[in-house]
Amino acid sequence: MDRKRVTGPEVSVAPLLKAQETAPLLDSNNKRHDQRSMDAIRPLFLKTGLVTQSNGSAYIEVGNTKVVCAVYGPRQLKKAAFSRNGTLNCEFRFSTFSCTKRRGHIRDTQEKEYSHILEQALAPAVRLELLPKSAIDIYINVLENDGTSSCIAAAIIASSVALADAGIEMLDQVTACSAIYMKNQILMDATDKEEQQKDGSIVLSYMPSLNEVTHILQTGQSDSAITSQAIEQCIDGGSKIYSVMSSALLQSLETGVAA
Template identity: 45%
Template sequence: MASNVFDRRRINGPQRSVEPLYTAKAAEPFANGRLDGRALDQVRPIFIKTGPLDAQSPSASAPSGSAYYEQGKIRVSCAIYGPRQGRQSNARMGSFDCDFKYAPFSCSWRLSHIKSSDEKEIALMLEHAIGPAIRLEAYPKASIDAFVTVIESDGKAATIAAAINCISAALADAGIELYDSVAACSMSMYGTQWVSDCSQAEENASTCSLLVSRMPSVDEITYLLQHGKTTPEMTTQAIQACSNDCTRVYAVICRYLQATLE
């Protein structure tokens, strides 16, 4: 009698089970060169557009500047608000704050719409990377806010670098006074070889990653982050290679910004 009772609180399995289909093993990165055919020191193609969010917002809530940035499969948007009244009415220097978030469909590790600790940590990274480039003494008592949304991610370190580049373009579109634009790039180590601008599959196969953001005109590194262990010589080599990649990315950003003024 008890075996025929239907329990509404449980999800009853099907009467017949079927063996699951297993997907084929993904190709090993760097087995026959890079998966997308790039050279080891080559950065993915870059596309930039400034002002895409300005016309889509009502005049009262329109951002001061915005930018959309693509680098391979990475897609990032940024909106800049400010300068506007800051929290401290007697501050001699302005403040720069950043909000960072992944769209729920942007990556496999984004599980909830609630902001994670990882996103808060990345927001602090962006503030440290971009803050030194802004002339905050020119905006006393003011606040400049950047809101970054990752639409699609393909490599964690590469996505953070793309966010830095996107913020830099959006700040220029907003007319914020800068010492220089900030360009960023990432590298990952596979064996004993450093590889530029890795995708997520390539980062998963790597043993170490490095992120560098730099102001090329004044030759100053604003932020440096490394995950994994290397020798000091290998780290120095990666910083130099990353700095060279930053100069290339910086040239692309500057060419686009100059074209918008013509």
Template identity: 40%
Template sequence: MAAKPGAATPTYSPKIVGRSRLPIFKDSDLDWSRPDGRGFHQCRPALLQTGAVSSASGSAYAEFGNTKVIVSVFGPRESKKAMVYSDVGRLNCNVSYTNFASPTLGQGTDHKEYSSMLHKALEGVIMMETFPKTTVDVFALVLESGGSDLSVLISCASLALADAGIMMYDLITAVSVSCIGKSLMIDPVTEEEGCEDGSFMMTCMPSRYEITQLTITGEWTTPNINEAMQLCLDASSKLGEIMRDCLKQSASASDE
């Protein structure tokens, strides 16, 4: 079915249907409502599950609203590359998107920036000295991108590492906040991320009250940063409890 040398290669593209849609945010601050009907300080419902991938040492599946991710942890295992001796372990993180993760077709790619940020968030919580000369591989796959992808990935990766039995100081939870106008919105969806003035993401260890990563982009005032931090800390402690319950359930199931 090859095309003739002179002829143009046939292509097809999805038909774009014009849809009349109300703007997400109206002009007045007071009239704003979120696309999914949540309050400004309300997170999406979270579904967490461990042991999703049977071939991995540990794995977890997370679903926060429309954001669906799956993380697999392999190792500790001997490094494939002939690297120099290291008395601490190595952490290798890879974040990729499926082709169908976002409405734009054919966008399934490795996300280098997210991979780096996931590594930064996790390396502070893992006891690297417990697996010298070896590597722990964390492979994260975004099945559906519905906003706040990185924060969901980090929380899910933490759960997968705990499921794999990797020694950790604590679980880590990540929460993101968007600043739109004068309002702060916790756990933003894709539409909100598209028109935000600034984003704030905090990764912390809820039990130890320590922050492993803090990312701020865009325009922020000091009072807004303080408020966002309080929102994130509060949400992190609640998310931490959900993650703990999930781990305890899976541990007790295998312990009976």
């Protein structure tokens, strides 16, 4: 008999697990759990100058979603070949404690994909032709994740404000807004619990002053009419967020002048 091992029971029984029932997202008055309507976005808090060692930084809270962004540069590329346009490097990271399931320390494929999405959304607004043989580094860290789509939108907003805070010339601020599809209904700025029942999602990046869309990320299946309506609602939501971004930048300028 092996005394060094703990012998298990001869007969094993599968545990009884209670099936989790999904609660409806809308009540009888078409209100969500946080008493928002379907086309309402969560309150937004935005502040610049959080990371003092960087050239520009921004911190954003959208409900329980918390994202911090730092911008370094522009810096000269010494070993790279000459290029007429500068390069924009983005690094998107989830903190290990930010999600329901603990994340790893090494960047996974999802974080690399989101980094590429941020580069595509921000590059049309930054005047990279004025920065030959230079690079701008953007680092985004998600402190708390309350909806993956809202995290991407919050990261785009924080990155745009951090670039402006760093004094980098841009054509316009890039704002972003997200929405999900559920049973031919559109829910703006969904939370993590709402995204668990989604049929699809969309994240739209938009420059309000130029009235140009820089990037659209859509997942899942939906009708063309629902997609068009979601794009219009995201543009409307981005225009509302643009005023908050402008107010945060003006406040940072007033604080710098006073200092």
